[in-house]
Amino acid sequence: xxxxxxxxxxxxxxxxxxxxxxxxxxxxxxxxxxxxxxxxxxxxxxxxxxxxxxxxxxxxxxxxxxxxxxxxxxxxxxxxxxxxxxxxxxxxxxxxxxxxxxxxxxxxxxxxxxxxxxxxxxxxxxxxxxxxxxxxxxxxxxxxxxxxxxxxxxxxxxxxxxxxxxxxxxxxxxxxxxxxxxxxxxxxxxxxxxxxxxxxxxxxxxxxxxxxxxxxxxxxxxxxxxxxxxxxxxxxxxxx
Numbered sequence: 075x076x077x078x079x080x081x082x083x084x085x086x087x088x089x090x091x092x093x094x095x096x097x098x099x100x101x102x103x104x105x106x107x108x109x110x111x112x113x114x115x116x117x118x119x120x121x122x123x124x125x126x127x128x129x130x131x132x133x134x135x136x137x138x139x140x141x142x143x144x145x146x147x148x149x150x151x152x153x154x155x156x157x158x159x160x161x162x163x164x165x166x167x168x169x170x171x172x173x174x175x176x177x178x179x180x181x182x183x184x185x186x187x188x189x190x191x192x193x194x195x196x197x198x199x200x201x202x203x204x205x206x207x208x209x210x211x212x213x214x215x216x217x218x219x220x221x222x223x224x225x226x227x228x229x230x231x232x233x234x235x236x237x238x239x240x241x242x243x244x245x246x247x248x249x250x251x252x253x254x255x256x257x258x259x260x261x262x263x264x265x266x267x268x269x270x271x272x273x274x275x276x277x278x279x280x281x282x283x284x285x286x287x288x289x290x291x292x293x294x295x296x297x298x299x300x301x302x303x304x305x306x307x308x309x310x311x312x313x314x
Contacts, residue, residue, distance in 0.1 A: 082180035087133035101135040103184040115187035123196035163271040174258040183252030191291030209278040215251035215293035222301030237286040
């Protein structure tokens with residue numbers, strides 16, 4: 075089935091402080107992991123699914139990210155320049171609103187990816203998204219099938235596909251896997267400033283319009299140098 079969602083925004087502007095010293099000279103999205111730049115794992119998956127346009131925000135070592143994306147001939151690339159101010163996950167959407175438009179888009183973190191998925195998660199998210207019921211549809215990783223993630227989980231997944239935040243005094247199996255479908259129109263009334271997408275998610279949670287979709291593969295959260303080693307060792311062992 076062809077994708078209805080053809081645009082993805084890749085969040086590549088962060089400082090990568092947890093990835094130091096590797097990120098002191100190289101932006102985190104471009105650090106090599108298992109034979110390719112970290113962000114190319116999710117970018118390649120998006121292209122394979124049929125995504126046609128990549129909006130990429132840049133801030134830290136922005137010239138390197140722009141040069142890397144200039145070498146991609148398999149997808150249209152639009153740079154959202156945040157050199158003057160790092161805008162976080164919510165402000166980034168406001169900054170790029172005009173190019174994102176009012177149709178659903180993928181929002182993609184560039185520090186995580188998956189292997190051994192039976193189906194392409196971009197295609198699965200595309201097929202499952204229903205804008206009549208949903209504001210955002212989040213890809214969720216089962217913590218039991220993850221590497222590099224040490225948290226207690228982010229959301230509970232309800233029987234009807236909606237999600238709720240994990241209570242602070244307990245754990246949940248589900249962590250946000252870094253890819254979601256959203257609509258930039260949800261940010262229409264927000265001023266361009268640094269803020270987290272959690273501001274919008276809180277409204278969606280209250281309205282019962284935040285949904286989750288389980289990832290059916292092994293999730294790799296590559297947040298620090300140790301996670302690179304663990305990821306590469308797992309891939310070498312299981313995909314040799």
